[in-house]
Amino acid sequence: MTSRCQTAILISGRGSNMRALIEAAKVVDYPARIALVVSNRPDAAGLDFARSEKIAAISIDHKVFKDRASFERELDDTLKAHNVDLVALAGFMRILGDDFVAGWHGRLINIHPSLLPAYRGLNTHNRALADGAIEHGCSVHFVVRELDAGPVIAQGRVAVHEGDTEASLAARVLNVEHQLYPRALAAVASGQVRLEGGRVVGVDQVADLARFCVS
Ligand code: GRF
Numbered sequence: 189m190t191s192r193c194q195t196a197i198l199i200s201g202r203g204s205n206m207r208a209l210i211e212a213a214k215v216v217d218y219p220a221r222i223a224l225v226v227s228n229r230p231d232a233a234g235l236d237f238a239r240s241e242k243i244a245a246i247s248i249d250h251k252v253f254k255d256r257a258s259f260e261r262e263l264d265d266t267l268k269a270h271n272v273d274l275v276a277l278a279g280f281m282r283i284l285g286d287d288f289v290a291g292w293h294g295r296l297i298n299i300h301p302s303l304l305p306a307y308r309g310l311n312t313h314n315r316a317l318a319d320g321a322i323e324h325g326c327s328v329h330f331v332v333r334e335l336d337a338g339p340v341i342a343q344g345r346v347a348v349h350e351g352d353t354e355a356s357l358a359a360r361v362l363n364v365e366h367q368l369y370p371r372a373l374a375a376v377a378s379g380q381v382r383l384e385g386g387r388v389v390g391v392d393q394v395a396d397l398a399r400f401c402v403s
Contacts, residue, residue, distance in 0.1 A: 195222055325345040
């Protein structure tokens with residue numbers, strides 16, 4: 189068996205998706221090993237959990253760098269120093285620049301709380317409610333230069349209920365995120381799902397992803 193894909197998770201806050209990935213990676217034959225957690229915010233609660241799991245957890249405070257490029261060079265150097273193969277963004281609240289994104293092309297994934305291409309950017313739950321959407325959800329996608337515009341790997345759906353608030357809808361979506369992201373990371377880490385010529389290939393071979401839908 190080949191060695192597990194060395195994976196870094198980038199966070200900015202509570203890190204509940206990070207936690208779901210760490211838990212999934214405890215299973216012996218899970219194809220990714222969580223080698224590193226990095227936060228751009230030193231006070232991110234997720235760092236403590238990662239450390240409690242004996243995972244290297246580093247804060248790289250973007251505020252101490254003179255510009256985005258120097259912050260991202262430090263981030264890139266840190267990932268390389270830890271022999272990282274794959275980067276999973278999980279509530280990482282910094283937009284990444286073109287050089288960083290190009291350097292990790294096909295090896296950089298993100299989870300976004302909407303059914304992309306609907307509701308790129310922030311406040312996705314409120315916007316879905318304001319539109320009277322009847323379904324909502326989350327997407328795991330490869331990261332490209334344009335924000336939240338990368339090819340989608342997998343989506344999880346929820347119904348929008350009458351009387352839903354931002355909080356109730358966010359909680360229902362988050363529950364699906366925690367189920368979807370470990371499955372999507374496994375598919376990419378194992379090489380089953382890949383980015384080729386700007387398109388995602390291999391999803392049809394992963395029954396777990398192709399049929400994933402929760403309401
Ligand atoms: C999640 O909703 C994720 O989709 C979005 O940011 C949130 C992060 O939550 N990108 P957590 O830090 O994983 O709990």
